[in-house]
Amino acid sequence: MKSKLRAEIEVRDNYRIPAWENVGQPNWLVEDLNNMNIEIPFTDQTDLIPFKIKSTLGHITVEGEVFLGEIKHSDEDLQSYRSEKDIAGQKKQILLQEFEVRINDLFLALQISQPARIDFLKIMLFLDDIESKPLYYEKLLSPSLAYISLDYGNFNRDIIDMIDFFKVWKWLLEQNDFWNEVPESTIGIFLNYFRYFHYDSSPLSLMWIAMALESILVSNDRFSQSQIKGKLKLLLKECYDESKINKFVDGFYQLRSKIAHGKQKLFRPTLIHDALDSVEKLDKLFWKNGVFGYSAVIYCIQLMIKTNRRKLEFQEDIIYTLLD
Incomplete structure (x- = not known):
């Protein structure tokens, strides 16, 4: 059995505001992050799950499919749930919650790659194309301290740098x-x-x-x-x-x-x-x-x-x- 997971995220590129208009690549979201394939770990999956990132100037989509295999259950499970279908539904909800956590991890990786650049203004999660409200955070904003540290575009590149996102994600996977x-x-x-x-x-x-x-x-x-x-x-x-x-x-x-x-x-x-x-x-x-x-x-x-x-x-x- 497969489940389709998708996150639709409205984003703001802080490097594109007037004070930072000449910093970095103006279309970084489109040119560097768009059509990127990444792997994401899930607790109950032995293999990393492939996901694709698609992005425009104001939007990021992260989507992929997770193969759940045969839903195993005990007699105790059947006492707690009315049917095997209910058990499968509960396991899918747990999967969706973990996917939300991984979207938060994605935000952190972006903050390491391009400090204070990307804000998640609205996070929408979908399980098998059915929308579900985030359990934790509906938006994630760059810390004001990180924003101030960049001195509104006057980078001290010897201290705060910009690193390829895929390199950051690969390193995090190894930790x-x-x-x-x-x-x-x-x-x-x-x-x-x-x-x-x-x-x-x-x-x-x-x-x-x-x-x-x-x-x-x-x-x-x-x-x-x-x-x-x-x-x-x-x-x-x-x-x-x-x-x-x-x-x-x-x-x-x-x-x-x-x-x-x-x-x-x-x-x-x-x-x-x-x-x-x-x-x-x-x-x-x-x-x-x-x-x-x-x-x-x-x-x-x-x-x-x-x-x-x-x-x-x-x-x-x-x-x-x-x-x-």
């Missing part, structure tokens, strides 16, 4: 823990923190970035701040000098600590007067530190993809100098 409900490995935990960042639109999304950085760069919790400083100095040496890295990390950790210990002031989530000096001051504080943290995280992910790594390993040397 088995990315697809698990509760990741256990370092790379799985790191990617899960990065995943949570995309679902949190509050100023506290910075905490997900902090945890992602620590999960991938810190091997000794007693020296987390110094380890992140040292490793980012190595990774970002072409972008920032050491004094700037020190300043960035110190400011980032100071803000992180104040949030974690309940000492950081926040503006209300429902603002009446968003032009107040007090609001602007907090905005600048979060953006300045958040941009650094996000840029460092996306750099680490893209570096691992470009070099086909599962983790970032460092040789640590402690150097002592006798003072006069």
Whole structure:
């Protein structure tokens, strides 16, 4: 027995708005993403399932067929459901829910490939051509922090790059823990923190970035701040000098600590007067530190993809100098 799965997604290409009109390829959705074949893992399927992506400037379609085979059931199943048809229908609904999760994974892969480029404005799911309302999210938007980090088109290409989507998807397929409900490995935990960042639109999304950085760069919790400083100095040496890295990390950790210990002031989530000096001051504080943290995280992910790594390993040397 086969089931046809399809997602119809209304999208917005943020690189095409006036401020970014000269960034990247103007028809990337049509020229690069359209007619792409990808494979998607499903829990109860031994083989990866082929899907085709079709795209226009404002629309993405993802569709494929899943062969369910013979629907097996126990006597207990028949006690819970009225018929074998009901059992088959329930299994199809579970399949549809997992497909929705994979559409969310597709969004995350796009965010890694083309940071803050594509917004899913409306997600419509279909099982055997019958529409079903998404269980989790009807739309997925690029995090405002990611958007701000690109400085409205003035890319620092040494830090935030654009990577071929298929290369990103292929790398994610090789990270088995990315697809698990509760990741256990370092790379799985790191990617899960990065995943949570995309679902949190509050100023506290910075905490997900902090945890992602620590999960991938810190091997000794007693020296987390110094380890992140040292490793980012190595990774970002072409972008920032050491004094700037020190300043960035110190400011980032100071803000992180104040949030974690309940000492950081926040503006209300429902603002009446968003032009107040007090609001602007907090905005600048979060953006300045958040941009650094996000840029460092996306750099680490893209570096691992470009070099086909599962983790970032460092040789640590402690150097002592006798003072006069």
